[in-house]
Every structure is written in structure tokens, then in C-alpha cells.
Amino acid sequence: xPDIELSAxxxxxxxxxxxxxxxxxxxxxxxxxxMTRAKSVLNMMMMSFxxxxxxxxxxxxxxxxxxxxxxxxxxxxxxxxxxxxGLVGEFAANGGVYPIPALAFVMFQLMFAVIxxxxxxxxxxxxxxxxxxxxxxxxxxxxVYFPVAHWVFDFGDAELGGSGAGWxxxxxxxxxxxxxxxxxxxxxxxxxxxxVLGRRVGFGKTPMKxxxxxxxxxxxxxxxxxxxxxxxxxxxxxxxxxxxxxxNTMVATAAGILGWxxxxxxxxxxxxxxxxxxxxxxxxxxxxxxxxxxxxWGAIVIGALAGIICAFAVTLKYRxxxxxxxxxxxxxxxxxxxxxLALGFLATTSVNELGKDGLLYxxxxxxxGTQAIGAGAVLAYSFVVTVVLxxxxxxxxxxxxxxxxxISGIDLAVHAETGYELGESGGGGVFAGIGAGAVxxxxxxx
Amino acid sequence: MKLVxxxxxxxxxxxxxxxxxxxxxxxxxxSEASGYGRQKGHTxxxxxxxxxxxxxxxxxxxxxxxxxxxxxxxxxxxxAAQTGKIGDGKVWMVPVDAVVRVRTGERxxxxx
Numbered sequence: 001x002p003d004i005e006l007s008a009x010x011x012x013x014x015x016x017x018x019x020x021x022x023x024x025x026x027x028x029x030x031x032x033x034x035m036t037r038a039k040s041v042l043n044m045m046m047m048s049f050x051x052x053x054x055x056x057x058x059x060x061x062x063x064x065x066x067x068x069x070x071x072x073x074x075x076x077x078x079x080x081x082x083x084x085x086g087l088v089g090e091f092a093a094n095g096g097v098y099p100i101p102a103l104a105f106v107m108f109q110l111m112f113a114v115i116x117x118x119x120x121x122x123x124x125x126x127x128x129x130x131x132x133x134x135x136x137x138x139x140x141x142x143x144v145y146f147p148v149a150h151w152v153f154d155f156g157d158a159e160l161g162g163s164g165a166g167w168x169x170x171x172x173x174x175x176x177x178x179x180x181x182x183x184x185x186x187x188x189x190x191x192x193x194x195x196v197l198g199r200r201v202g203f204g205k206t207p208m209k210x211x212x213x214x215x216x217x218x219x220x221x222x223x224x225x226x227x228x229x230x231x232x233x234x235x236x237x238x239x240x241x242x243x244x245x246x247x248n249t250m251v252a253t254a255a256g257i258l259g260w261x262x263x264x265x266x267x268x269x270x271x272x273x274x275x276x277x278x279x280x281x282x283x284x285x286x287x288x289x290x291x292x293x294x295x296x297w298g299a300i301v302i303g304a305l306a307g308i309i310c311a312f313a314v315t316l317k318y319r320x321x322x323x324x325x326x327x328x329x330x331x332x333x334x335x336x337x338x339x340x341l342a343l344g345f346l347a348t349t350s351v352n353e354l355g356k357d358g359l360l361y362x363x364x365x366x367x368x369g370t371q372a373i374g375a376g377a378v379l380a381y382s383f384v385v386t387v388v389l390x391x392x393x394x395x396x397x398x399x400x401x402x403x404x405x406x407i408s409g410i411d412l413a414v415h416a417e418t419g420y421e422l423g424e425s426g427g428g429g430v431f432a433g434i435g436a437g438a439v440x441x442x443x444x445x446x
Numbered sequence: 447m448k449l450v451x452x453x454x455x456x457x458x459x460x461x462x463x464x465x466x467x468x469x470x471x472x473x474x475x476x477s478e479a480s481g482y483g484r485q486k487g488h489t490x491x492x493x494x495x496x497x498x499x500x501x502x503x504x505x506x507x508x509x510x511x512x513x514x515x516x517x518x519x520x521x522x523x524x525x526a527a528q529t530g531k532i533g534d535g536k537v538w539m540v541p542v543d544a545v546v547r548v549r550t551g552e553r554x555x556x557x558x
Contacts, residue, residue, distance in 0.1 A: 204495075264493075269491065
């Protein structure tokens with residue numbers, strides 16, 4: 001046990017930040033749920049909640065240990081913390097000892113694992129078997145997220161670069177809060193899963209517009225709010241770096257909204273609410289790796305670039321004919337790559353001495369090269385493992401619901417519920433009184 | 447007695463309602479409808495992708511009238527609903543054999 005005292009301020013902030021990041025998973029559920037058609041809103045939201053349940057249990061069992069165990073190699077941790085043994089009463093140690101409880105760090109990192117898996121669900125809307133999703137989520141977290149989190153987020157035990165650090169962390173890839181491990185990772189998996197799963201019935205012919213844009217905006221708002229925990233919480237303390245990350249998160253997102261809306265107004269003629277919500281999320285994704293390494297003006301550039309580039313990227317699926325239903329690829333994969341590579345230009349040690357100087361601050365091309373290696377490695381690994389895993393599931397338990405169930409609605413077929421009981425079978429419709437009348441007659445007769 | 451049915455552009459509903467009131471029509475039924483005519487819908491751009499929307503939203507109005515005023519009612523609807531552009535809709539009339547007011551049991555013209 002190192003000779004330091006617990007910081008009440010740091011502990012309070014990290015615990016609060018962890019709760020903020022938890023809120024992002026319901027945020028994703030609303031964001032994606034509103035974007036689906038009404039007949040599949042529940043299935044979409046349920047996939048996020050199933051991920052929350054599964055990943056949390058796995059995290060305690062062995063996930064945290066595979067990601068942050070100190071006895072492993074550059075590729076994966078070990079099982080020394082399986083069941084979270086030996087962590088109660090300890091300080092958090094990750095490339096240095098932080099004056100916060102180890103469990104606060106464990107919970108903060110858990111929320112990242114949960115939301116990364118939940119983010120993938122956007123590419124499989126309306127058509128994936130719930131059991132197949134559950135098995136996929138559990139195996140993907142184990143084979144992809146836990147190791148990749150180790151690559152990027154594990155800086156070793158009590159000293160920087162100490163035993164068991166991840167290989168991308170050792171290489172010096174700058175990723176403050178998870179542009180690679182969370183967003184590129186989820187985006188690449190979403191692309192692979194969408195390709196193996198196949199297109200929805202009617203893709204590219206019928207509009208499949210969002211059924212509830214207020215839900216989408218609610219979800220984007222929860223994400224925006226929770227993202228302050230995600231980015232500023234990654235400072236693991238209530239300090240100046242957290243304030244930098246907080247500021248950059250705010251301003252980049254503002255610029256992202258403007259960038260996306262500008263593209264839509266010029267290209268389509270209308271600035272849409274879905275565009276505003278998507279622009280905010282794209283910018284949040286892009287600023288995630290960069291939030292503690294750039295100046296606020298750099299954050300505005302990154303946010304605006306993400307909003308503009310992602311607004312074009314979401315139309316790729318129509319040209320390339322893969323059904324990434326809710327734009328996990330266009331927003332998270334592309335946004336994550338934009339943020340990671342932008343650090344090669346905009347990173348500055350004047351903000352964070354643990355960072356680097358990018359090309360615009362007198363640095364050389366190696367910074368950009370290292371960022372590209374980090375982004376490319378995570379993208380390739382996630383994509384390949386996901387394709388293999390999805391193909392195995394496709395040819396064993398099947399990935400898709402039947403075409404009939406997909407057309408009539410996955411909610412009723414899979415969950416025996418519908419998001420909105422407005423028709424004759426439910427409580428709100430014009431025929432609602434008929435059932436009650438029958439009950440009353442029965443009571444009178446008896 | 448006649449049943450006059452009109453399919454019109456939704457934003458013309460208020461104009462048609464006041465025109466019918468001006469003709470002394472005391473009741474009508476309105477429902478949301480969708481469909482297409484000769485122009486076969488239109489194309490829309492959303493999130494950078496172009497779609498053909500073949501079912502266009504419309505409003506359906508149904509009015510029961512006495513034979514004597516039927517043609518005047520049709521004229522009133524047409525002039526109120528007309529914009530001169532494609533998709534203005536249709537109006538048609540069919541004969542009705544019987545009409546009953548449920549509350550009183552009145553039949554025929556008295557029930558209108």
C-alpha cells in the first residue's frame with residue numbers, strides 16, 4: 001500500500017462520473033430506440049439493457065481482470081482480479097497510484113465496457129434474434145472489448161509503463177477517453193455485424209424514418225450530459241485536466257451540431273432534428289480521444305470536422321449497400337477515426353504534459369503515424385473477430401428473426417410487447433371500452 | 447339522398463369545412479387517408495438518401511346530403527379545395543338507399 005491519503009474530492013468526482021457514464025447506456029437506448037420504426041423500439045432498447053446486465057456480470061467475474069490485471073502481457077491482462085478479489089480497500093493503480101478507491105476505478109471502467117457493447121446495437125436494428133444478440137454481446141465483450149481496453153487503457157501497475165501495460169499504451173497512442181477502445185471498436189464491430197446479418201427487408205427502397213425524434217433528442221441529450229463523466233472523469237481526479245476535458249467536450253459538441261446542420265441544409269435543403277442529434281454525438285465521439293490533449297479552439301475544429309465528415313459518411317451505406325441501420329459506422333467508426341487522427345495535428349503539451357505536440361505545434365509526422373497505428377489496429381482486430389463470431393452464430397443458432405416477424409415487428413414476435421399500445425388490442429384505442437364492458441356483463445351475470 | 451366523398455389535401459380541410467357550413471351542411475365525417483393518383487407520389491431526400499414516397503397523406507370527407515343540394519355541395523368542395531397543382535384530390539357521389547339517426551330512429555331526409 002503506497003503512502004498516500006484518499007482524496008475525498010477526487011473520489012467524489014470519479015464516483016459521480018461513473019454514474020454519469022452509466023446514464024449514457026439508457027441514453028443510447030433512447031437515441032437508437034427513437035430512430036427505429038415503432039414496431040421495433042422495444043427490441044432496440046432491450047438490447048442495450050441486456051448488454052448492461054451481461055457485461056456487468058462478466059466484468060466482475062473476469063472482465064476487469066482481463067483488461068487491467070497486472071500479470072499479463074501487452075495483449076491481455078490476467079485473472080488476478082477475477083471476482084474483484086483483492087481490490088476492496090486498495091487505491092486505484094494504473095500507470096501510477098491515484099488517491100481514489102480501486103473500486104471507484106473498477107466501476108468507472110465498467111461503464112465504458114457496457115456502453116461500448118450497447119453502441120453496436122444500432123447496426124442490427126429490427127432483425128437480430130435476441131438470444132443471438134445476448135451470446136454475441138457476452139463473447140464479443142470477452143474476446144474484443146476486454147483485451148482492447150487493456151491495449152489502450154492499461155498503463156501498467158503502480159508506475160507508468162510498468163508491468164502488464166497494454167501495447168498501444170506503451171506505443172504512445174494518445175486516446176484520453178476511448179476513441180479507439182470504445183468508438184472505433186464498436187463501429188468496426190457494427191460494420192462487420194451488419195454485413196454478416198444482411199440488409200433489412202425494404203432497405204434502400206422505403207425511407208424507414210425514425211418513429212420518434214423526441215426520443216432521439218432525449219437520448220442525444222442524455223449522452224451529451226453523461227459524456228462529461230466519460231471525458232472529464234477520465235482524468236480520474238477533480239483537477240485542471242478534468243476541467244480541460246470538460247471544456248473541450250462542450251465546445252466540440254456545439255461545433256459538431258453546427259457542422260452537421262450546415263451540410264444538411266446545403267445538401268438536402270432541410271436542417272433536421274436527427275441531424276442536430278447526430279452532429280452532437282459525432283462530435284462527442286471525435287473529441288473523446290482528444291479532449292485532454294488539445295486547446296479549446298482545436299476542440300472546435302475537431303467537432304466541426306466530425307459533424308461535417310460524419311454527415312457525409314452516413315450516406316455511404318446506401319452506395320455500398322450494407323445496412324448499418326442507425327449509423328454506428330458513420331458516426332462512431334468515422335467519428336472515432338477523425339478524433340484519433342486529428343491528434344496528429346492538434347495535440348499540444350501546453351495542455352497536458354503527458355501528451356505530445358502534433359504537426360501544428362512543431363511535432364513531426366510520427367505522432368500522426370502512431371495515432372493511425374492505434375486506430376487501425378483496433379479497427380482491424382474488432383472487425384475480423386466480429387466477422388468470425390457472427391459467422392459462427394449465423395451457421396449455428398441463426399442470427400436473424402424470420403422475415404414474417406421482421407415485417408410484422410420484432411417487438412411483438414420476440415418480447416410479446418409493443419412500444420405503444422394505441423391500437424384495438426391495447427388500452428388507448430377507440431375499442432378500449434369493449435373488453436371492460438364484457439367484464440362488467442360477466443360480473444352482473446354472476 | 448346522396449353520399450358525397452371527397453379526398454383532399456390535408457391543409458385544405460378548414461377551407462372545405464367553412465365552405466360546407468356556408469352551404470348549410472350540418473354534419474360531416476373526416477378521416478385521415480393516404481394514397482396516390484396519376485402522379486404516383488413524389489421523391490423525398492432524407493439524411494442524404496432519396497426515396498420514392500408513393501402514398502401521400504390525404505384527408506377524406508364524407509357528407510350525406512339531400513338530392514336537391516348535392517351538386518351545389520360538390521361545387522363548394524371543389525372550389526374550396528382547389529390549388530390547381532397536382533394532388534388536389536377527387537370528389538365523387540353515390541346514391542344512398544337509407545339513412546337512420548341512431549338517437550331517435552328517424553329515417554330518410556329527416557335523419558340527415
